[in-house]
Amino acid sequence: MSTSSSSSSTQGGELEAGPSSSRSRMRSSNDVWPEPFLEALAVHVAVDASRTIGRLAAAQALFNIFQVCSTWRAISRSDLLWQNLARSIWNVGELVLRASWREEYVYRHRTAAAFRSRRYEHATLQFVNDDGLICRRLALSDHHLAAGFSDGAVRLFHIPSRLHLSTFYPQYRDRLGRSSAVSGIILFHSRLVFATLDGDIHMAAFNAVSPLRRAHLGDVVKDGVLVDFAGCHRWWVGLYAGVPGRAFRIWNGETEELVSFGGRLTDPEAVMGWRMLTELTGIIGRIRVVSGDMAVACTRDRVVVLHLLNQGVLEEREEEFQRGIVVGAFDAYNDLALVPDAQGEATVRRVGGMEEVCRFTMREGVSFGCMNGGYGVTWGGGVIRVWDIERGQYLYSFRERIGECNALIADGRFVAACCDDATIHLWDFGAQ
Structure with a gap:
């Protein structure tokens, strides 16, 4: 074959094809x-x-x-x-x-x-915990970490300096048992929103002088126990257990107006919900707000998807899991949900239709889990492990062992965990 009839060649960064006339036509088409x-x-x-x-x-x-x-x-x-x-x-x-x-x-x-390649910096965030309080929730933003405890206090840390900035306490009122324990935190930009088991919701702008205020007064007798709380700047969503037919409450995060309530996801867990007021053991349910104005929630045997743009009408899509769900290891991020079952297998599902993306087998004893856009993080037996949720494969474990974990969270840059000794561990993958 002669060189003049060559099918293609590359020279000077431009794609050339065939004889000179063809090359001229390709360059001309690129230009226009x-x-x-x-x-x-x-x-x-x-x-x-x-x-x-x-x-x-x-x-x-x-x-x-x-x-x-x-x-x-x-x-x-x-x-x-x-x-x-x-x-x-x-x-x-x-x-x-x-x-x-x-x-x-x-x-x-x-x-x-x-x-993916386990390149991180590890640090610990220290604070005084003379009362032996249990950390129940963690939340991350670009520069801050918030930790919520069993007495209702939320401690705010500045991540770049690793310093404890301030502590927020819920407004006092007569409470039943452990009803002041933190059940969820929303942290974005300079705004902190957190809820307690009795249904109270507090908020503060932590870069301003404005004090913490109560945005919503809960009614534990009427609505049940607020077992989990999540959201974003646009939505707040609470998951309740204790009163039949009142599993969810949805607020407009900008106006703080209640827009919808109802649902029966946690009806079988009503007794467990009331018990949380006296003993903080077990995790009844999880709820997460994801992209596309949706929320996804789970209990030990069911997952429900909520569409939040329905003008006050609660629209649910439910799926049952016969193998059981490890609720503490359930999480959702963007449009994906990580659903670990009690048999040691986890599935990653796309929230909109709950179709399966991939699945992988976890190590036994996983009790906490979280995820970001591409990776799942689990804790079990003192070891934190990382999984590729795009391909469904185990990647590695963290070098640090942390003991008994009470809370675990991840975002695109950080992983944070809190242990029984009240030490907050922070792994930074973006220190470049």
């Missing part, structure tokens, strides 16, 4: 393709790679796009392109960690790669 079309193509290729192979694969797909020619490489300078990629692949809605969307995307990619 509009940037919005090329940007949309790049986003489509990268998102497709992230969904079929994994989020880290999007970088290689983008590299291949940018190598086609100088015109295609020029779109790598578009901040709108990187904004769309960061939102589609890393679910980043606001630019908060870096100066540009490209830097934000690169940072998220490197942090996820550090998660």
Whole structure:
């Protein structure tokens, strides 16, 4: 075969095909393709790679796009392109960690790669705990960690300095048993919202002088025990046990208005709910707010998906799990839910239709778990293990053993856990 009939060759960063006339036509077509079309193509290729192979694969797909020619490489300078990629692949809605969307995307990619290869820095957050209080909930934001305890106090830490900033106590009123124990924390930007078992919801802006205030006064007799509480800037959702037909309460997080209540998910756990007021043992249920204005909740044998945009009408989709669910290891993030069963197997499901993404076998004795966009983290027998939830495989365990775990949480950069000795352990995968 002669060199003139060669099918393709690459020279000077441009894609060339066939004889010189074909090469000229290819270069000409590259020059006239509009940037919005090329940007949309790049986003489509990268998102497709992230969904079929994994989020880290999007970088290689983008590299291949940018190598086609100088015109295609020029779109790598578009901040709108990187904004769309960061939102589609890393679910980043606001630019908060870096100066540009490209830097934000690169940072998220490197942090996820550090998660996969066990590159982290470990630290402990210390505070005085003379009363032997139990940490019941943890919450993370970009720069802060909040820990909620069995006496109703929430301690706020500044992550970069590792310092304890302040402690928030719920407003006093006559309470029954342990009803002041923290049942959930929402932490975003400079706003702290937390709930207690009796249904009270408190909030504070911790970068301002404004004091902690009660946003909602609970009624434990009428509504039952608030066993879990979660949300975001737009929604607050409470999971209750104790009163039939009142499993959920949903508030507008911006106006603090109650928009919906009802549901029977926790009706079989009513007695267990009342017992939580005297003994903080066992975990009855979990609830998480995920993308797409949905919430997902579980008990030991059922998972329910709630659609939150229904003008006060509570719409549920329920699925039963015959093998039982390890409730303390259940979690959801973005549009995925991690559902570990009592037989040592975990499934990752897409929340909208609960279709299975992957499954993997866990080590025995897992009692706590959490997840971020690509990795699941579990605790059992003093060991914290990390799993790839895009491929369904075990990756590694943390080098540090922490003893008995009371609370565990992860986000895109950090993993935090609190133990019986009231030491809060923090693993930072983004210290680059």
